[in-house]
Amino acid sequence: MxxxxxxxxxxxxxxxxxxxxxxxxxxxxxxxxxxxxxxxxxxxxxxxxxxxxxxxxxxxxxxxxxxxxxxxxxxxxxxxxxxxxxxxxxxxxxxxxxxxxxxxxxxxxxxxxxxxxxxxxxxxxxxxxxxxxxxxxxxxxxxxxxxxxxxxxxxxxxxxxxxxxxxxxxxxxxxxxxxxxQCEEVKEMYRFATEAGVCGDLLRELRFKWAREKMEEDEFYKGLERLKQEESQAEAEVDGDLVSEEKPKDISLPKRHGKINYKIYGLDLSDPTWAEVADKIHDTEEANWPQDPKPITGKCKLVTEKILSLKEDDDPSVPLAEWIELLQPNRADWMALLDKLKDKDASIHLKVGELVLDEESFQTNVTDYSKLVEVHSKANRLHDAERILKKMNEKGFQPDTRSFTTLVHTYSKAGNLERAKEAFESLRIQGFRPDVKIYNSMIMAYVNAGQPKMGESLLRELESRDLGQPLKEIYLLLLRSFSQIGDIVGSLRMSTAMQFAGFEPDLESCTLLVEAYSRYGNSDQARSNFDYMVKLGFKPDDRCTAAMITAYEKNNSLDKGLELLLELEKDGFEPGILTYSALVDWFGKLQLVNEVEAILSKISIMGEAPPFKVHVSLCDMYARSGSEKKALQALETVEAKYEQLSGYEFERIISGLINGGFNEDAKRMHGLMQARGFVASDKAKINWISVDAFSRKGSTSFF
Incomplete structure (x- = not known):
C-alpha cells in the first residue's frame, strides 16, 4: 500500500x-x-x-x-x-x-x-x-x-x-x-600493505579502517566549509543592515600633482620609451604564441575527411582549395591539418606540405622549407630536396644553416662530392662554425670519392680547432681508404694519429695495416705487423690470414705461405672462405688446376657461395689452360656482373682470354671495359700485342 x-x-x-x-x-x-x-x-x-x-x-x-x-x-x-x-x-x-x-x-x-x-x-x-x-x-x-x-x-x-x-x-x-x-589513496596503502606481507583478515580490517578515516576526514572538511558559508551569510546580512542604516559618505582621493615615477632597481620605468617596448613585446607574443585551431564542422568537416582519405597518387590541390574557401584557415589550422596527415599518410603529408608553402595564410618562413628539405634528405630523395631548395630561393628565402647542414650530410652519403663541397663552403660563408658531425660527413665524402688525403686534411683542421674529439670510426675510415689503395705512408700516418688521439690498436687497425702492406707487396712488413698483432693478444681471423697469403703470393713465397698456414692450424685456426679464395687466386696463376678444384670442393662443403673474385681467377686459369667449356662458364658468370669488375680485373680476364686464344671473347670484354670508363695500362697493351702476335694459327687477331 x-x-x-x-x-x-x-x-x-x-x-x-x-x-x-x-x-x-x-x-x-x-x-x-x-x-x-x-x-x-x-x-x-x-x-x-x-x-x-x-x-x-x-x-x-x-x-x-x-x-x-x-x-x-x-x-x-x-x-x-x-x-x-x-x-x-x-x-x-x-x-x-x-x-x-x-x-x-x-x-x-x-x-x-x-x-x-x-x-x-x-x-x-x-x-x-x-x-x-x-x-x-x-x-x-x-x-x-x-x-x-x-x-x-x-x-x-x-x-x-x-x-x-x-x-x-x-x-x-x-x-x-x-x-x-575504491579511492586511490586507500588503494595505494592497500598495495603497500600487500607488498609488506600483510594479508588475510588484518589486511581487510586495515582497508576498512583507512576508508573510514578518509570518509570522516571528508565529512569534517565539508562541515567546516558549511560553517564558513553560514558565518559568511550571517555577516553579510549584518553588514547589509548596518550599511542601510548608515548614511553614505563622500570619499575622494587627494589630488596628485606632477608625474608618477616608477623606479625599479634604479631604472626609471615612467619613460615613454618603456611603453613602446611593452607594446612591441606584446605584439611579438601575439605573433609567436600558438593559436588554437578553429572548430571544423558541417561541410568543412566532410572536406577535411576527404583530404585525410587521399591516396598517394591523388591530387590534393582540388580539395585543399575547397577547404581554404570554407574555413579561411590561419597557420594554426594548417598545422593541425598537417599533423593529422602526418599520422595518416606520410606521402600525402609531404605533398600537402609542399603546396601549403605557397599559401599566404600559412605564413611560410625559412624553417618550414628547412624541415621539408631535411625530411626528403633523410629519405635519400635528393631531387625532391633540391626542388624545395630551388623553390626556397625563388621565394626570396636564403637557406639557413639547418638546410646546408642537411645537404652536406645527404650529398656526402650519396657520394656527390662536388655538391657536398658547395654546401660546406656555403656554411662557412654564412659564418657558421661546422661541428664534428659536419666534418665527419665531409671526410666520408672525400673517402667515398677516393681522396683520403683531402679527408685527412679536414681531420687535421678539426683537431686544430678544438671542436671536439674525432670519432675512432673516422680514423679507421681513413686508414681503410689508404689501405685499399696500398698507400703505406698514409696508413702508417693514420695509425700513429689514432694512437696520439688516445685510441689503442685493435684487431681492425692491425688488419688494415697488414692489408696495406699486402697490397703494396711488402710481405716482410706485413708479417711484422701480423706478429705484432698476435703479440698484443689478438687472434688472427680469416680476413687477416687471407691478407698475409696475398702478400706472400705477390712475392711468390709459397713455402712461407704454407708454413704460416701450418702454424695457425696448430693454434686451432681453420681457414675460411677468404683464405681459400686467396689460395684459389694464387694456385690459379700457377695453373694448379687440381689443387684449385680441391679447394673449391672445400668451399662448397662450407655451404657458402664463393666470392666474385674467385670467378675472375677461374676464368683466367681455365682460359690459359685451354679448358674451353669451364672457361666460358666462368666468363659467363663474370660477364653477368661486369659492373663489379675493376680495371685490373678486366685486364687480367682479357689477358687470359688472349693467351687461351679466345680473341672474340677478349674483344667483347674489352668493349665492356671501355664502357665502364677504364683505360688499359701500357703494360697490359704491350702484353696483349705480344701474345696476339704469337697466337695460334687460324685464330682471329685481337687487334
Missing amino acids: NLKHLFFRKAIKVISQQRGRCLSHEPILYRKLSTTTFPLFTVHDLSPKTPKPSRYFHSDQKANHDVLSTKLVLDSNKIEDDDTTMNQFLSHFVWIMRGKLSDVYPDCDKKTIDSMLLIIVEKVVSEVEKGGFEQILGASSMDSSSHDLSDDLWKTVWEVSNKVLDEMQKARKKEKMKTFL
Whole structure:
C-alpha cells in the first residue's frame, strides 16, 4: 500500500521539499529513554518558511531520566529522484507504525489499523503545514488538550521517524564507504600493505579502517566549509543592515600633482620609451604564441575527411582549395591539418606540405622549407630536396644553416662530392662554425670519392680547432681508404694519429695495416705487423690470414705461405672462405688446376657461395689452360656482373682470354671495359700485342 497517496497535495509538496534535510551528512544521535508523559526532544521546523535551523534540548531532572540527544540536520542536498526517497521513508515508517499499533490493539482488524494510520498521517501532515514540528514537540509548554493525539503517541511517531532516518543514514554511509574503499589513496596503502606481507583478515580490517578515516576526514572538511558559508551569510546580512542604516559618505582621493615615477632597481620605468617596448613585446607574443585551431564542422568537416582519405597518387590541390574557401584557415589550422596527415599518410603529408608553402595564410618562413628539405634528405630523395631548395630561393628565402647542414650530410652519403663541397663552403660563408658531425660527413665524402688525403686534411683542421674529439670510426675510415689503395705512408700516418688521439690498436687497425702492406707487396712488413698483432693478444681471423697469403703470393713465397698456414692450424685456426679464395687466386696463376678444384670442393662443403673474385681467377686459369667449356662458364658468370669488375680485373680476364686464344671473347670484354670508363695500362697493351702476335694459327687477331 503506497501511503504517499494518503497525503493531501499541499502536504506532499511540503514533505518533498523538506525530506532532504532529514538525509544530512551529519550523524543522528539517538538513545532509548524510559517513557514520560511529555516530549523528550524536539525537531527543527521542517517548514520551508524557516530560514535557519535551531536546536532544542529538553530534560526532566526530577524524573532522573537519561538524556535523549537528537540532531536532525537541515542542510539540503538535492536528490534527483524525490518520489523514490519519499516512498522509501513512508514505507519504512508505515511498516514500523503498523507493528506498534498491532501490538497495542491486538483485537483490531487490518481495516481499523489502516484507519488509525490514515488519521496519524493526516494529523502529522496538518501540523507540518502549520509549521507544527516545533509546536508539537514542544509539548512541555503546550496544552495537550489542543491536540487530537496524545503526547505518548506523538513521541512514538517521532521515535519511529528518527529510527527510519537513522536506518537511511546508515545505508547512505554504507554506500559512501564503498566509494572511499575504491579511492586511490586507500588503494595505494592497500598495495603497500600487500607488498609488506600483510594479508588475510588484518589486511581487510586495515582497508576498512583507512576508508573510514578518509570518509570522516571528508565529512569534517565539508562541515567546516558549511560553517564558513553560514558565518559568511550571517555577516553579510549584518553588514547589509548596518550599511542601510548608515548614511553614505563622500570619499575622494587627494589630488596628485606632477608625474608618477616608477623606479625599479634604479631604472626609471615612467619613460615613454618603456611603453613602446611593452607594446612591441606584446605584439611579438601575439605573433609567436600558438593559436588554437578553429572548430571544423558541417561541410568543412566532410572536406577535411576527404583530404585525410587521399591516396598517394591523388591530387590534393582540388580539395585543399575547397577547404581554404570554407574555413579561411590561419597557420594554426594548417598545422593541425598537417599533423593529422602526418599520422595518416606520410606521402600525402609531404605533398600537402609542399603546396601549403605557397599559401599566404600559412605564413611560410625559412624553417618550414628547412624541415621539408631535411625530411626528403633523410629519405635519400635528393631531387625532391633540391626542388624545395630551388623553390626556397625563388621565394626570396636564403637557406639557413639547418638546410646546408642537411645537404652536406645527404650529398656526402650519396657520394656527390662536388655538391657536398658547395654546401660546406656555403656554411662557412654564412659564418657558421661546422661541428664534428659536419666534418665527419665531409671526410666520408672525400673517402667515398677516393681522396683520403683531402679527408685527412679536414681531420687535421678539426683537431686544430678544438671542436671536439674525432670519432675512432673516422680514423679507421681513413686508414681503410689508404689501405685499399696500398698507400703505406698514409696508413702508417693514420695509425700513429689514432694512437696520439688516445685510441689503442685493435684487431681492425692491425688488419688494415697488414692489408696495406699486402697490397703494396711488402710481405716482410706485413708479417711484422701480423706478429705484432698476435703479440698484443689478438687472434688472427680469416680476413687477416687471407691478407698475409696475398702478400706472400705477390712475392711468390709459397713455402712461407704454407708454413704460416701450418702454424695457425696448430693454434686451432681453420681457414675460411677468404683464405681459400686467396689460395684459389694464387694456385690459379700457377695453373694448379687440381689443387684449385680441391679447394673449391672445400668451399662448397662450407655451404657458402664463393666470392666474385674467385670467378675472375677461374676464368683466367681455365682460359690459359685451354679448358674451353669451364672457361666460358666462368666468363659467363663474370660477364653477368661486369659492373663489379675493376680495371685490373678486366685486364687480367682479357689477358687470359688472349693467351687461351679466345680473341672474340677478349674483344667483347674489352668493349665492356671501355664502357665502364677504364683505360688499359701500357703494360697490359704491350702484353696483349705480344701474345696476339704469337697466337695460334687460324685464330682471329685481337687487334
